[in-house]
Each structure stands twice: as C-alpha cells, then as structure tokens.
Amino acid sequence: MPVMTSSRETCPDSCPLKQGGCYAMTGPLKLHWDQVTSGARGSDLDEALKPIRKLNRGAIWRYGQAGDLPGERDNIDREGILKIAKASKGKRAIIFTHKPPSLENLAIIREAAAEGLNINMSADSIDKADELAxxxxxxxxxxxxxxxxxxxxxxxxxxxxxxxxxxxxxxxxxxxxxxxxxxxxxxxxxxxxxxxxxxxxxxxxxxxxxxxxxxxxxxxxxxxxxxxxxx
Structure with missing residues (x-):
C-alpha cells in the first residue's frame, strides 16, 4: 500500500501524544520521520502526490503514517488538503488527524469530504471519541x-x-x-x-x-x- 509521511511541523501542539506515546517516535519509523522533517528525504506536496495520481481507481493508500495534515501545528492548510483530495479522486485514502476541531479546521475537513476525501478525527479516549463523533x-x-x-x-x-x-x-x-x-x-x-x-x-x-x-x-x-x- 502506498504510504506518505509528513514532517513533525504538521503535528498539533494540542495532541497529548506529542509529549510522549506517539508510535512514530521510536524505531525505524522515527529514523525515517527525522529525515523527512529535516528535509533530507522527501519532496514538496505536489511532487509527493504524483504517484498517488497514477494509482488505479479504487486503490487504497495511506496519508500520514507519521505527521499530520498539511499546515503547521494546530492549523490545517486548505490548499494542501484540496491538493490531496484532487490527487486521490477515485481512490480510497486512509487519513487521521489530531488537529483540533476549530471552526476553520472543520470547514476544511468537511470540504474535503465533499470531494471524496474522508478524514478520521483522532480521539485519545472513549469520552473524547463521543465528542468528536x-x-x-x-x-x-x-x-x-x-x-x-x-x-x-x-x-x-x-x-x-x-x-x-x-x-x-x-x-x-x-x-x-x-x-x-x-x-x-x-x-x-x-x-x-x-x-x-x-x-x-x-x-x-x-x-x-x-x-x-x-x-x-x-x-x-x-x-x-x-x-x-x-x-
């Protein structure tokens, strides 16, 4: 399954796993994530999405095995999300976000959903899951x-x-x-x-x-x- 990784700068400060507990902070994935974050590995979003555009219709892929949605810290970059939605048109993307559900972020997430890009809101407890649901x-x-x-x-x-x-x-x-x-x-x-x-x-x-x-x-x-x- 094709997988994309985004830099640490995309991770929101509001995520409690950022202070410890995130699976991407250990092992081989951490080494890869370090390289992506430093710029030693990877490319800009447009270049990274080229292989996704070429996937067969109905193909499934994963965005953000480490990192979060485009946009620094708590904010979502609307332009970046719509680029992902366009590249993923006709495919099935697995995406999660810890970005906070601000009015601006929710509007972008719903706009992406209307384009066929479904983004999972990540909850850190069962009670929080109800709030997001x-x-x-x-x-x-x-x-x-x-x-x-x-x-x-x-x-x-x-x-x-x-x-x-x-x-x-x-x-x-x-x-x-x-x-x-x-x-x-x-x-x-x-x-x-x-x-x-x-x-x-x-x-x-x-x-x-x-x-x-x-x-x-x-x-x-x-x-x-x-x-x-x-x-």
Missing part, C-alpha cells in the same frame, strides 16, 4: 492496551477476554477494534478507515509498543462491558 465526522480512538491481543494469546481467548471490556461509548456508539491489530487482516483488505459513513461505528486502536504505558495513561482504563442499552 457528535460533529458527524468519522472517528478513530486510541484504546487501552487491554484491548490488544497479548503475545501467545489465541484468537479465541483474545475474543473471550475483550468481550468483557467496554465495546460502546457512553453515548452508545459501537467501538470496533481494528482487525489488523489482532488478526492477519491488512489495511488493504479491510479499508474501513477510508470510508466516511460508518453508521456511527468508531474504530479503536489498542496502545502498543514501547510507549504503551504512557498511551494507557492518556486513553484511560479499559472498563467493563455494559449491557447494550439500545434495546
């Missing part, structure tokens, strides 16, 4: 590491254990743990995060890696599953 935009949420499949844990044991955890937000929205985090399903096979209309379902990503304890502090306790209140 109230904006009627697709939402992804960071989950406590308890939602993740443990080393040497069978799939059946994992599913039994996770059934005991909260699987709905306080406002009754379904939380669906990303299947790529506990099975061999890939993003290209699933592609749900590229869809704008998920009927209120929020995609959850369990904390993982060397910084998962810090992410657990931000995401909050997993909590016990409550009965489905929808009747």
């Amino acid at each position: 109230d904006l009627e935009l697709p939402v992804a949420v960071v989950l406590h590491s308890e939602y993740g499949r443990k080393k040497d844990e069978s799939l059946s044991d994992y599913r039994r254990r996770v059934k005991r955890l909260a699987n709905y937000t306080p406002k009754g929205r379904k939380i669906a743990v990303c299947p790529a985090t506990y099975t061999d399903v890939s993003c290209t096979q699933c592609g749900v995060c590229a869809d704008g209309d998920r009927k209120g379902v929020i995609v959850g990503f369990p904390a993982h890696g060397t910084k998962k304890k810090r992410v657990d502090e931000i995401a909050g306790h997993a909590g016990e599953r409550e009965p489905d209140k929808r009747g």
